[in-house]
Amino acid sequence: MAELRGGLWLRVVWSMGLFLVVAYCQSTDPAEVTALRAIRESFIDPENSLSNWRRGDPCVSNWTGVLCFNTTLDDSYLHVRELQLLHLNLSGTLSPALGQLSYMEILDVMWNKITGSIPKEIGGLTKLKLLLLNGNELTGSLPEEIGYLPDLDRIQIDQNHISGEIPKSFANLNKTKHFHMNNNSLSGQIPPELSRLPSLVHMLLDNNNLSGYLPPQLSELPQLLILQLDNNHFEGTIPPSYGNMLQLLKLSLRNCTLQGPIPDLSRIRNLAYIDVSNNNLNGSIPNMNLFDGITTIDLSRNQLTGSIPPSFSGLPNLQRLSLFNNSLNGSLPSSIWQNRTFNSTEQLTLDLQNNNISGVSGSLILPPNVTVSLQGNPACLNASMAIFCQSPIALVNHLQSIPSNSTDNCPPQSCPAPNYEYAPGSPTPCFCAAPLLIGYRLKSPGFSDFPAYFYPFEVYLTSGLKINHYQLDLTYEWQKGPRLRMYLKIFPVYTGNDSNAFNRSEVLRIRKMFTQWEIPDSEIFGPYELLNFTLLDPYKDVIPTSPSSGGISKGAVAGIVVGAVVGAVLLSAFVSLYILRLHRKRYHAVSKRRHVSRASLKIEGVKSFSYEEMKRATNNFDAASEVGHGGYGKVYKGVFTDGTVVAIKRAQEGSLQGEKEFLTEIELLSRLHHRNLVSLLGFCDEEGEQMLVYEFMSNGTLRDNLSVTEKYKESLSFAMRIRIALGSAKGILYLHSEANPPIFHRDIKATNILLDSQLIAKVADFGLSRLAPVADMEGVVPGHVSTVVKGTPGYLDPEYFLTHKLTDKSDVYSLGVVFLELLTGMHPITHGKNIVREVNIAYRSGMIFSIIDAKMGSYPSECVEKFVTLALKCCREDTDERPSMAEIVRELENIWQMMPESESRTNDSINTESGKNMSSDESSSSATKNPYVSTDISGSDLVSGVVLTIAPR
CATH class of the missing domain: 3.80.10.10 (Ribonuclease Inhibitor)
Known part of the structure; x- marks a missing residue:
């Protein structure tokens, strides 16, 4: 109770300081504050992205995504100018209270999971310029009130489930240049009244259920550059008047059930793309x-x-x-x-x-x-x-790029981790920097083959962003539409002052260029969309915020803040000392309870070891016994008195889990039983220590064996590699379909696949794993788990990286990268080159055998081709196009059966018997329970942990 009173006292002091600051500053219009709170209540925010919307003043306290005018208007209040909520994993609905933000110019909730209908109250936002609702799950019809927004420049509602007809009122949008309504369920006829729109440049209505005739009046649109109506159900012919669209760059009417002749388009001098197929x-x-x-x-x-x-x-x-x-x-x-x-x-x-x-x-x-x-x-x-x-x-729909060799001579793995890498185009050799990661897509490009336009695109984008050409690095792939998906990396400039990251203002400037469409339109590249603007370290705390505003001077505000903070610090120091004394007493009490509880920690099939047994097995945790380490702690090779060789993971001081979490972890791990998962043998919970005991894997990691170092001199034959691939796949299949509850591993990679003395592959390290979703009350099983992105660069599923939706196919992608490592011996990322991209280029050019790892000796070419095809299928960006783990196992078994007897069985048996010349004391344990784990567990859910590689050095 005393501690509670101390905490309340501290919060009161801080609140008083905050009150003093706010009292001397101008504040947000109270009606808009009320509206924002209603908007927040209508959202479901699983990642607490809007947690700071519960305190302070929206404009003064810089609520996430709320940007206000720099100065107050004539009513002396601050007003919301922009609501930027791009890609925050929000669900729920759009509140009608949005209509109360009457000064708002930009409404951006792109790429979330918002459901329900578009509130008609948005039609009251008379200053709105950008209405960006694409990439959600919105339903219902389009409110006709939107048609009366006098300043609207862009309406993007694409990739939702919006139905009904296009309101005729949209013909009043005299300033609107962009109609992006593709990929919905719009029906009825295109209103001929839209021909009155004087500024319309792009009309994208493809992939809907539109019907009726094509309005000949659309030829009267004076500025129209792109007319894209694919995959609808029109009647009649292509109007001959469409030959009068003299500004048109692209006409796409694919699969529209049209009849009659092709009109004469010879007067359209700028036409670059015509598709009237199917x-x-x-x-x-x-x-x-x-x-x-x-x-x-x-x-x-x-x-x-x-x-x-x-x-x-x-x-x-x-x-x-x-x-x-x-x-x-x-x-x-x-x-x-x-x-x-x-x-x-x-x-x-x-x-x-x-x-x-x-x-x-x-x-x-x-x-x-x-x-x-x-x-x-x-x-x-x-x-x-x-x-x-x-x-x-x-056309191969895989990641591609124009090769760059500027980092080929740079030292491997010398950039600081994480999120720093060599800037491939930098004039400074081997310049390590932290790039901005941007998901970008051309929605309607005016070409079919990008390499011829690669350099002009780089010039277009870098000049639009006002950066140097060499700061941009990109990979790309074609997607359905056709649309051109890009992964942009923008690197800072080397200044000679160890500046290897952008400053905050430059990050916000570049983000603003994308989110407000300040990059000028290009005729040949067409409209673009921003898919994500990902800020990892060192940028993760840089978020779009409102500029500080108000009538009080910065010096006065600073004085008030300093005074309030100093007072709060003095008081909090006293309270902290008091709380620290209480904490020490509580710690000793908890230690006593821990000592008593150890007797009850009994789990069937999992042995409880004493602390003394752990000391003896590791020679008092001698450094010579250490074989691995990570954020959780260190891993030691231990030998028990009966000769059993084990791996002991010891939590370091400061990373101890609570008693309940430690117990939950062991209970969960004890339920996994498969020969291709590393086995849990027991635990130790004494002397304030928490340790887990696993079988020891004498042949180390798959990555070690592919690298062929001094310790691992023997190379793996193709037969061995197929057997390792099959064992790994079977272990993951067990996790996905047979474990109870099922598990998504989330960090499949070559260093997390360990080999025992007989080269049996076993999946390890579940530090980042998550439980798969379970059926709801109606028996429906969700297809994904929404979570923050975790994993290892080079193995990350691009779809998971973009959407934060973790699925079983995320593991499939990572395993596909491992398969490519088995085939080529390459690392996933080497000198800026991505293994998936490199193998795809070789595969497409018919040169696949030129990059097969020469160290594995001879191999049956037909089997290698099938293995390459399977690996590339696993690495497709579209999750629906990847095979399931069951299909992967079946295909690997088919490849194994195709191999000649001498190629598979002989090599396999020789190496099985020899164990790569490992001694008998390094043989694996016969227990078959569970992988190496470094994980935190809360209730029934697995959360992010720290990966440990547990293998001999």
């Missing part, structure tokens, strides 16, 4: 007199007849011409690629499969940058046409 269009292809800027022509999957028009020839920037699955005849003119000079990054793909093409007119020589496919045409009956009858190269 419709019921008929007639011949008009001779459209296309201009030099065209990159993509896709007329495939229609009912087109006639010959290929000569206007398709001599186009200097053409990347893809797709005419497959039509009824075209005549010959293919080689003038399409002749007399064109290709640089190293340019590619041209002509796909004319399944037509009636009789041959090729002109030269039969194909440049190396050109791919032509005439499969399914009469031309391929002629043997001389073989070069034209191959399948086109399919």
Whole structure:
């Protein structure tokens, strides 16, 4: 009770100091404060991102995501200018109280999990410029009140579940440039009234349920650059008037059930991209007199007849011409690629499969940058046409980049950890810096092949951000849409003063450039969207806040704050001394209770060891016995009096768990039983110590064995590697589907896969693991666990990194990276090169065998190809495209069965018997219970812990 009174006293003193500061400052409009509190109550905030919304004044106390005007308006109050709540894992609903923030210009709740409908009260925000609601789970219809927002520049509601018709009132949005409403369930006809919009630049309505006819009036939009309506259900034809959209850059009407002829588009001088594929269009292809800027022509999957028009020839920037699955005849003119000079990054793909093409007119020589496919045409009956009858190269949707060798000669692993890395483009060699990590996506690019535009894009983005070209590093991949997903890294500039991180103002400036669309639009790159702006150390405390505002001077505020703080510190020092005395008494009492409770710590199948046994086994914890360490403590090799060799994990002082948590951990671990999980043998809970005892893994980590050091001189054959992959997969499959409760490991990597004396792979280190979700009251099992991102760079699932949604497929991605290590011997990240990207590039170019680890000797090529394919499937960014652990195990078993008897069974048995020449005292224990664990447990949930690698040095 005395301690409680002391704590209350301290809080009162601090509250008085805060009151003094606020009393002398201007404050937020009381109506807006009330509105913000109502908005907070309507959200579900599992990560407490808005915890500071419960205290102080919104503008004065800098509530997270609340940005206010720098000066007060004529009513002497501060007012909310922006609500920036991007990617905070919020759920719940949007409160009608949003309508009370009458001065707000930006409403940004992108990439959360907000449900419910869009409140009509948003239509009262007459100063609103950006309405950013995309990437949520919103339902219901669009409020017609939004159509009366006089200053609205951008409406983004894409990737929700919004239904109903587009309100005709939207035709009043005279200042709106961007309609991004794709990927919803909008229905009905596109209102012809939208043709009155004088400023509209981008109309993205693809992937909805729109119907009716295409309004011919849309051709009257004077500024329209992109019309993207794919995957809807329209009636009738493409209006001929669309040939009058003289500013148009991109026309995409793919899979819209359209009929009739293709209109003449030859007057559109800037047209770069046309896709009207997968419709019921008929007639011949008009001779459209296309201009030099065209990159993509896709007329495939229609009912087109006639010959290929000569206007398709001599186009200097053409990347893809797709005419497959039509009824075209005549010959293919080689003038399409002749007399064109290709640089190293340019590619041209002509796909004319399944037509009636009789041959090729002109030269039969194909440049190396050109791919032509005439499969399914009469031309391929002629043997001389073989070069034209191959399948086109399919686009591989994996991370890619333009290779950079600027860090190849840098010392490995010399940057400070974590989150620092070599800046690959820096003019200062081997400059270690902390980059900003940004998820970015082009929503409607005007090209099909990015390498030709890679450098222009870097120039466009860096000049828009006002940074140096060499500060940007990016990887990219194509996604459905097609949309171009990018992972941007922006590095600080080396100044010679050991400045290897951005200052706070520069971080906020760059973030503002993205979140407020201050980067100028580009015609060829089209609109972009910000997916995430991730701030890790040393930036994790830099968050968007409101500028300090008010009528009182900074000096006066500082004086008040200093006075209040000094008084509070003096009083708190007295209270702290008093509380410390109480704490010491309580500590001794707890120690007594711990001593009494040890007798009750009995768990079936798990042995309780004494502290003396631990001392004897480790020679009094001699440093020579230490084999690993981590934040939890140290790991020792121990030998019991009966000769059993064990690994003993000893918690260091200051990291002791509570008695209940320690007991819960052991109870959980004792339930895991599998030969491919490292076994828990027992524990020690005496003398104020907490120790866990595991079987000892004599052959160390998989990473050690792949590296082939002085200690691990023997290399692993392909058969051994397949067996290790299969054992690891079986262990993880057990965790996902057979453990009770199931577990997501969250840190699968080569150093967490240990090998016993017979090279049996066993998964270890569950310090970051989480329990899988369980069924709710209705029997529905959620597909993911929402959690902060934890794991090891190079192994992190990109989808988990972006969304914070941990699933079983997150482990699949990490295991796929391990498979690539088994195949290549490479580390996941080496000198800035990512193993997934490097293997994908080799795989796509047909050079996969050039990067296979030469140390594993001979191998059956068919088995290696299947293993590579499986590994790359595991590493796909789209979680739905990755195989399950059960499918992985089945495929590995199939690969194992395909291997020649001499290749698999012989090598396997030789190494099983030899144990890589390890002595018998290092043989593994026969217990089969549980992996090495470094974890904190609370109730029924596993939370973040510290990874330990427990293996011989």
